[in-house]
Amino acid sequence: MLSPSRRDFVSLTLSESGSYTNSKQWRRRSCWRKWKQLSRLQRSLILLTLMLLLVCGIAISPSLIEHWRGDTVGGNRNDGKQRFVGDLKNEYRSILPEPPSERKDYRRRGPPFLQNRLQFKTNISALMGEENHGPDLKNADKGSEGGKPIISWRGAVIEEEQASDTDTKDTENQDGPALARAESRLEAVREAFRHAWKGYKDFAWGHDELKPISKSYGEWFGLGLTLIDALDTMWILGLKEEFAEAREWVAKELSFDKNVDVNLFESTIRILGGLLSTYHLTGDLMFLDKAKDIGSRLMPAFNTASKIPYSDVNIGKGTAHPPRWTSDSTVAEVTSIQLEFRELSRLTGDTKYKLAVMEVMQQVHKLDGKQDGLVPMFINTNNGLFTHQGIYTLGARADSYYEYLLKQWIQGGRTENELLDDYLLAVEGVKKNLLNKSVPQGLTFVGEMSHGHFSPKMDHLVCFLPGTLALGAHYGLPADHLELAKQLMETCYQMYAQMETGLSPEIVHFNMHEGSTKDVDVKIADRHNLLRPETVESLFYMYRFTQDKKYQQWGWEILQNFNKYTRVPTGGYTSINNVCDPAYPSPRDKMESFFLGETLKYFYLLFSEDPDLISLDKYVFNTEAHPLPIWPQAE
Numbered sequence: 077m078l079s080p081s082r083r084d085f086v087s088l089t090l091s092e093s094g095s096y097t098n099s100k101q102w103r104r105r106s107c108w109r110k111w112k113q114l115s116r117l118q119r120s121l122i123l124l125t126l127m128l129l130l131v132c133g134i135a136i137s138p139s140l141i142e143h144w145r146g147d148t149v150g151g152n153r154n155d156g157k158q159r160f161v162g163d164l165k166n167e168y169r170s171i172l173p174e175p176p177s178e179r180k181d182y183r184r185r186g187p188p189f190l191q192n193r194l195q196f197k198t199n200i201s202a203l204m205g206e207e208n209h210g211p212d213l214k215n216a217d218k219g220s221e222g223g224k225p226i227i228s229w230r231g232a233v234i235e236e237e238q239a240s241d242t243d244t245k246d247t248e249n250q251d252g253p254a255l256a257r258a259e260s261r262l263e264a265v266r267e268a269f270r271h272a273w274k275g276y277k278d279f280a281w282g283h284d285e286l287k288p289i290s291k292s293y294g295e296w297f298g299l300g301l302t303l304i305d306a307l308d309t310m311w312i313l314g315l316k317e318e319f320a321e322a323r324e325w326v327a328k329e330l331s332f333d334k335n336v337d338v339n340l341f342e343s344t345i346r347i348l349g350g351l352l353s354t355y356h357l358t359g360d361l362m363f364l365d366k367a368k369d370i371g372s373r374l375m376p377a378f379n380t381a382s383k384i385p386y387s388d389v390n391i392g393k394g395t396a397h398p399p400r401w402t403s404d405s406t407v408a409e410v411t412s413i414q415l416e417f418r419e420l421s422r423l424t425g426d427t428k429y430k431l432a433v434m435e436v437m438q439q440v441h442k443l444d445g446k447q448d449g450l451v452p453m454f455i456n457t458n459n460g461l462f463t464h465q466g467i468y469t470l471g472a473r474a475d476s477y478y479e480y481l482l483k484q485w486i487q488g489g490r491t492e493n494e495l496l497d498d499y500l501l502a503v504e505g506v507k508k509n510l511l512n513k514s515v516p517q518g519l520t521f522v523g524e525m526s527h528g529h530f531s532p533k534m535d536h537l538v539c540f541l542p543g544t545l546a547l548g549a550h551y552g553l554p555a556d557h558l559e560l561a562k563q564l565m566e567t568c569y570q571m572y573a574q575m576e577t578g579l580s581p582e583i584v585h586f587n588m589h590e591g592s593t594k595d596v597d598v599k600i601a602d603r604h605n606l607l608r609p610e611t612v613e614s615l616f617y618m619y620r621f622t623q624d625k626k627y628q629q630w631g632w633e634i635l636q637n638f639n640k641y642t643r644v645p646t647g648g649y650t651s652i653n654n655v656c657d658p659a660y661p662s663p664r665d666k667m668e669s670f671f672l673g674e675t676l677k678y679f680y681l682l683f684s685e686d687p688d689l690i691s692l693d694k695y696v697f698n699t700e701a702h703p704l705p706i707w708p709q710a711e
């Protein structure tokens with residue numbers, strides 16, 4: 077019998093360089109027998125080597141780490157109810173970015189092919205020939221040969237994003253690179269849309285909103301809100317396949333004959349507005365029929381003593397009512413449904429829609445209780461008077477009143493002077509009562525007034541204002557409106573740039589005290605971001621009217637931060653709770669329909685170099701970013 081050491085020697089010799097006969101016999105044995113023949117020391121050595129190899133392999137493969145961090149966590153399960161706490165925790169982690177230092181190492185470590193990046197070259201002919209079937213895309217898509225954005229596993233572009241302002245200027249005078257950059261940014265928006273749509277399609281198809289973390293959905297009205305809100309965005313982005321499947325759903329599945337309470341304002345701007353604009357872009361009468369159906373079902377809201385509509389309508393029963401706790405409606409809500417109902421009258425020849433909404437405007441025009449053209453936030457549906465007087469804001473509950481004054485005037489061919497007068501008066505009211513400057517940077521902001529006291533509080537919602545002011549200036553209103561728009565645009569951008577995630581909170585408070593070291597404070601309850609569009613919307617208007625590339629660059633930064641902090645790997649984007657914590661932004665598990673209806677659409681239009689892609693001389697956007705035609709002068 078061989079001693080253990082001798083056996084070791086023999087075995088090793090066999091495995092490494094044994095004779096032909098010996099190795100043949102060796103191969104014939106089963107693996108198990110081979111294993112059994114090894115000494116304990118040999119087995120330990122082999123196991124140790126294998127373990128070392130495994131550990132090294134993991135260490136040099138960041139893609140594997142990323143994979144395990146959550147990219148595939150949860151697999152393709154479509155049932156939110158069967159989830160485990162552990163899965164959710166992993167998924168929460170999966171939308172978080174690595175700390176910056178780790179990210180740097182990640183880029184340096186290992187050869188490029190080990191890094192899990194998707195590198196693509198935009199194929200312009202493919203885009204032109206197969207994908208871009210929107211009516212106005214031909215010019216926007218020229219010359220993208222040089223476009224080589226590198227996209228991380230989260231979809232964030234990680235090289236072009238480094239482009240400095242200097243880079244922007246360098247390429248300004250060279251059509252090729254500038255157009256290539258435009259195309260790569262447009263493609264990044266299409267990619268973001270497809271990612272959001274994938275989540276909606278996989279987990280929320282036909283429902284109101286995607287809950288991307290739990291891979292389920294939420295219902296508000298039960299009318300496929302996200303799908304309808306996204307229709308014209310798909311058309312504009314040239315996403316033909318996605319549009320076709322959504323159209324199919326609207327044609328075959330969407331029914332408004334439902335015993336359900338809907339909010340008049342929300343269903344007007346998202347559903348009626350979305351259907352009308354899609355009808356205009358496509359010429360498809362099916363969308364007009366659906367628009368007529370929902371429009372007429374919303375009309376019972378106007379059956380009130382004052383003709384100021386109730387907030388809620390049951391579209392199946394034909395009944396309407398105010399919220400349970402009050403007989404008031406919100407001023408912004410009753411004055412931001414006019415573009416849609418006026419257009420419905422024009423298309424159907426039935427004046428009842430426009431008469432109902434114009435009556436509201438006429439009453440509000442005459443009402444006491446305004447301060448320098450600024451309106452209170454509530455109006456009573458019984459007596460038609462403002463309530464809760466003395467509080468003035470350009471934010472929630474009043475915002476789109478101002479927006480629709482200007483836009484109705486534009487829609488109607490700029491002949492309705494009362495609307496223009498009220499708009500101009502309100503802008504002066506803002507300047508006199510609500511404008512202020514922050515310390516230390518002197519950012520111009522719009523605060524609020526409460527019973528004579530100024531509060532330096534500004535909602536992100538107010539960031540619609542730079543765009544609206546610029547639109548007015550485009551239509552010949554005073555040039556200082558554009559100057560104010562530029563200042564406010566800078567402020568809205570800073571509401572993003574000064575946050576740790578580069579994403580704006582819902583509300584900020586500006587510092588005005590001498591000696592303040594930072595301009596913006598955020599209260600704990602206000603740190604959330606709902607993927608709102610207002611800043612991107614205004615960036616779009618500012619770029620269209622000034623052609624200043626810094627607005628595109630700011631938008632580009634914001635898009636990348638949405639990708640870094642709100643993108644859910646399995647599909648969709650999520651609202652987050654905390655824009656101040658890049659290590660844990662705390663996802664809310666909800667993708668609002670306006671992210672597809674507005675935010676991504678405005679990103680696309682911002683990055684497009686084609687002024688005819690939804691020309692602002694032909695269309696006016698409703699407050700949910702659905703373009704409606706400006707009427708020919710005669711109408």
Ligand code: DMJ
Nearest residue numbers: 476608609610670699700
């Ligand atoms: C949208 O529904 C509309 O833009 C509305 O005017 C305000 N709120 C959301 C987006 O923030």
